Amino acid sequence: MLQIQSTLTDNGQVTLALAEVPQPAPKPHEVLIRVDAAPINPSDLGVMLAGADLGTLAATTVEGRPAVTATVPAAALAGLAGRFGRPQPCGNEGAGEVVAAGDHPEAQALIGRTVAAIGGAMYAGYRAMPAAQCLVLNEGTTAEAGASCFVNPLTALAMVDTMRAEGHPALVHTAAASNLGQMLVKICQADSVELVNIVRRPEQAELLRSLGAGHVCDSSQPSFRADLVDALAATGATVAFDATGGGRLASQILDAMEASAQRTATGGYNRYGSTVHKQVYIYGGLERGVTELTRTYGMAWGVGGFLLTNFLTKAGPERAAQLRQRVADEIHTTFASRYTKRIGLAGMLDVAELAAYGRMATGEKYLVLPQS
Amino acid sequence: MLQIQSTLTDNGQVTLALAEVPQPAPKPHEVLIRVDAAPINPSDLGVMLAGADLGTLAATTVEGRPAVTATVPAAALAGLAGRFGRPQPCGNEGAGEVVAAGDHPEAQALIGRTVAAIGGAMYAGYRAMPAAQCLVLNEGTTAEAGASCFVNPLTALAMVDTMRAEGHPALVHTAAASNLGQMLVKICQADSVELVNIVRRPEQAELLRSLGAGHVCDSSQPSFRADLVDALAATGATVAFDATGGGRLASQILDAMEASAQRTATGGYNRYGSTVHKQVYIYGGLERGVTELTRTYGMAWGVGGFLLTNFLTKAGPERAAQLRQRVADEIHTTFASRYTKRIGLAGMLDVAELAAYGRMATGEKYLVLPQS
Numbered sequence: 001m002l003q004i005q006s007t008l009t010d011n012g013q014v015t016l017a018l019a020e021v022p023q024p025a026p027k028p029h030e031v032l033i034r035v036d037a038a039p040i041n042p043s044d045l046g047v048m049l050a051g052a053d054l055g056t057l058a059a060t061t062v063e064g065r066p067a068v069t070a071t072v073p074a075a076a077l078a079g080l081a082g083r084f085g086r087p088q089p090c091g092n093e094g095a096g097e098v099v100a101a102g103d104h105p106e107a108q109a110l111i112g113r114t115v116a117a118i119g120g121a122m123y124a125g126y127r128a129m130p131a132a133q134c135l136v137l138n139e140g141t142t143a144e145a146g147a148s149c150f151v152n153p154l155t156a157l158a159m160v161d162t163m164r165a166e167g168h169p170a171l172v173h174t175a176a177a178s179n180l181g182q183m184l185v186k187i188c189q190a191d192s193v194e195l196v197n198i199v200r201r202p203e204q205a206e207l208l209r210s211l212g213a214g215h216v217c218d219s220s221q222p223s224f225r226a227d228l229v230d231a232l233a234a235t236g237a238t239v240a241f242d243a244t245g246g247g248r249l250a251s252q253i254l255d256a257m258e259a260s261a262q263r264t265a266t267g268g269y270n271r272y273g274s275t276v277h278k279q280v281y282i283y284g285g286l287e288r289g290v291t292e293l294t295r296t297y298g299m300a301w302g303v304g305g306f307l308l309t310n311f312l313t314k315a316g317p318e319r320a321a322q323l324r325q326r327v328a329d330e331i332h333t334t335f336a337s338r339y340t341k342r343i344g345l346a347g348m349l350d351v352a353e354l355a356a357y358g359r360m361a362t363g364e365k366y367l368v369l370p371q372s
Numbered sequence: 373m374l375q376i377q378s379t380l381t382d383n384g385q386v387t388l389a390l391a392e393v394p395q396p397a398p399k400p401h402e403v404l405i406r407v408d409a410a411p412i413n414p415s416d417l418g419v420m421l422a423g424a425d426l427g428t429l430a431a432t433t434v435e436g437r438p439a440v441t442a443t444v445p446a447a448a449l450a451g452l453a454g455r456f457g458r459p460q461p462c463g464n465e466g467a468g469e470v471v472a473a474g475d476h477p478e479a480q481a482l483i484g485r486t487v488a489a490i491g492g493a494m495y496a497g498y499r500a501m502p503a504a505q506c507l508v509l510n511e512g513t514t515a516e517a518g519a520s521c522f523v524n525p526l527t528a529l530a531m532v533d534t535m536r537a538e539g540h541p542a543l544v545h546t547a548a549a550s551n552l553g554q555m556l557v558k559i560c561q562a563d564s565v566e567l568v569n570i571v572r573r574p575e576q577a578e579l580l581r582s583l584g585a586g587h588v589c590d591s592s593q594p595s596f597r598a599d600l601v602d603a604l605a606a607t608g609a610t611v612a613f614d615a616t617g618g619g620r621l622a623s624q625i626l627d628a629m630e631a632s633a634q635r636t637a638t639g640g641y642n643r644y645g646s647t648v649h650k651q652v653y654i655y656g657g658l659e660r661g662v663t664e665l666t667r668t669y670g671m672a673w674g675v676g677g678f679l680l681t682n683f684l685t686k687a688g689p690e691r692a693a694q695l696r697q698r699v700a701d702e703i704h705t706t707f708a709s710r711y712t713k714r715i716g717l718a719g720m721l722d723v724a725e726l727a728a729y730g731r732m733a734t735g736e737k738y739l740v741l742p743q744s
Contacts, residue, residue, distance in 0.1 A: 047643055079627070079668035082634060083643065245667060255451070262454060271419055271455070272679055282667070291665040293675070295617060295657065296451035302676030303665070307644055310672055 001125035005087040017067035024128035028102035036143035038094030038122040051076030091122030095143040107131040116149035152180040153335040158311040170194035172240035177204035194235035232260035246287030250280040258297035273298010281306035339367040373497035377459040389439035396500035400474035408515035410466030410494040423448030463494030467518040479503040488521035524552040525707040530683040542566035544612035549576035566607040604632035618659030622652040630669035645670010653678035711739040
């Protein structure tokens with residue numbers, strides 16, 4: 001079978017190629033999924049391109065099959081030594097029909113069912129997965145509809161769970177017009193959670209307002225900081241989930257949270273700032289540069305990484321199962337994904353296509369159909 | 373009585389002056405402390421100078437008494453609007469004799485005792501404090517010996533408590549040759565806790581080694597990163613307390629923690645990094661610039677502010693009392709402070725003295741004797 005692989009050399013050349021690999025044989029408790037649909041998420045691009053400069057994309061061939069190469073800036077190579085020379089399969093999540101299974105009854109029971117899974121190596125004809133890790137889609141749900149069950153839906157649900165677990169009264173989300181952001185708007189409406197949406201363009205603000213979002217702050221507007229402080233004061237949000245990562249947005253959010261806290265502070269000026277903890281979790285890296293923190297928001301603040309798998313480990317299997325079931329039940333409503341283009345595995349290696357989906361533009365999303 | 377006050381105007385002029393204020397009258401549960409000794413800590417300088425450029429110090433007079441002015445860079449004014457035009461008393465901590473008390477028996481019982489206290493406004497002839505908040509020094513402990521009971525000793529103890537509470541096996545400390553750093557070395561020796569000390573100069577490394585510190589990494593050496601990764605691998609430290617704040621040191625520590633984790637990782641390359649949580653707490657701002665995070669250490673990381681009072685609130689009154697008693701009992705050993713110069717309240721406003729103590733140089737520490 002064919003599988004997309006990304007190989008990075010220690011001199012910063014990354015090659016994306018279609019490799020011929022043996023079809024996996026399911027172990028007793030595993031099922032073999034014929035991957036029918038798999039989305040391209042920003043986190044997939046991180047593995048595929050390793051931070052390469054899109055301007056350096058060039059077509060090539062590997063073992064007679066089409067491939068693409070690109071150059072990774074030296075600065076982006078830090079921390080990637082572990083993958084030098086080791087082909088990385090790509091594609092975090094996807095869905096398809098179970099076409100074979102191991103002997104275990106739990107695995108056998110899934111034959112013929114359409115399931116969604118996360119675990120990497122989904123840009124391939126087939127993928128073996130433990131039956132217990134599959135999300136069995138409800139009858140009638142297609143692989144296309146269920147292809148994006150994990151990364152966006154569960155991350156959005158994890159944000160709300162994290163907000164509650166840490167005692168924050170409301171939350172902030174950046175790059176809020178994304179697929180994930182739109183899901184979060186719907187979750188918060190259904191669960192009566194106050195959400196402050198930060199977007200970067202007026203048309204994104206309009207899109208979110210058309211979904212019924214109450215608080216939308218557009219960072220391209222001169223009134224952005226004042227708008228943000230107003231929204232934070234209205235909602236009391238003290239936790240934010242940031243997809244941009246680099247630059248000063250995380251710091252600006254903390255600064256605005258502190259300004260909001262000062263508005264309602266009693267007892268006069270406190271040089272160590274408000275005592276309520278203000279937190280920004282960075283879950284993406286749309287901006288690749290360094291994160292700059294101005295530390296102008298007292299001492300009760302934190303910034304940290306946020307990763308779905310780490311959240312699920314902490315939440316425990318019971319809560320994870322509840323969240324997965326909610327995704328399955330609401331896959332056509334809350335968690336419906338929209339795709340702007342469908343391509344096959346070979347299409348992923350077309351330089352023009354790669355340049356388009358590699359931009360990670362909000363509102364543009366590709367679906368890979370490995371069987372096409 | 374006289375009291376040091378710092379006043380900042382909205383155009384960035386800060387004035388440090390000796391103000392005549394009424395001597396406070398203790399409420400029923402309060403005692404009146406004659407402040408005999410109070411240290412100048414970096415956190416005091418933050419209030420006194422508001423981030424002013426030391427090159428702009430100039431002598432002046434306010435109401436006929438000597439004063440000093442300086443100019444605060446526009447960038448440093450962010451977040452300080454709350455104190456514009458409001459004189460701020462200075463001096464976080466100090467010690468002295470209780471010379472009067474309110475009617476409450478708990479307050480009356482302290483008359484004649486030498487106590488230490490934290491709460492601001494200690495650069496003054498007298499300070500009223502709730503009796504319950506005073507740390508009663510053991511018989512024979514002088515005010516000079518007990519002047520620095522809180523900021524450094526309790527912060528050092530709070531670091532070890534925080535390390536334990538969060539499940540880290542060892543800890544890292546920066547600016548480790550400071551008074552606080554030397555206390556931390558002794559605490560960790562007594563408590564069998566592994567400590568990685570980061571210093572900025574060879575003579576600081578020697579000083580710490582002379583105290584018996586096992587892991588000392590000098591950031592001025594070309595081998596710094598390799599030394600740090602080795603020390604982290606040897607100790608397993610996954611939490612750091614950083615006094616510098618600005619620049620890339622916090623990020624370098626996280627990066628080295630990740631490199632250390634990768635050394636022992638099993639199961640091959642994980643593009644989201646190690647799953648063990650790596651944390652840096654920033655408790656000071658010796659470097660005033662922005663904190664730069666390169667995010668080259670996976671997703672299981674955090675950076676945040678660390679403040680003693682917030683720690684004590686979380687730890688609860690019982691634990692706080694235990695820690696205070698340990699400080700009182702070990703004030704001549706573990707928590708002994710060394711001062712390089714003693715000055716009076718008026719001496720604090722001498723431009724040459726202010727320029728000297730305002731540098732916050734490691735190893736230099738002033739003690740204020742308000743009665744001299």
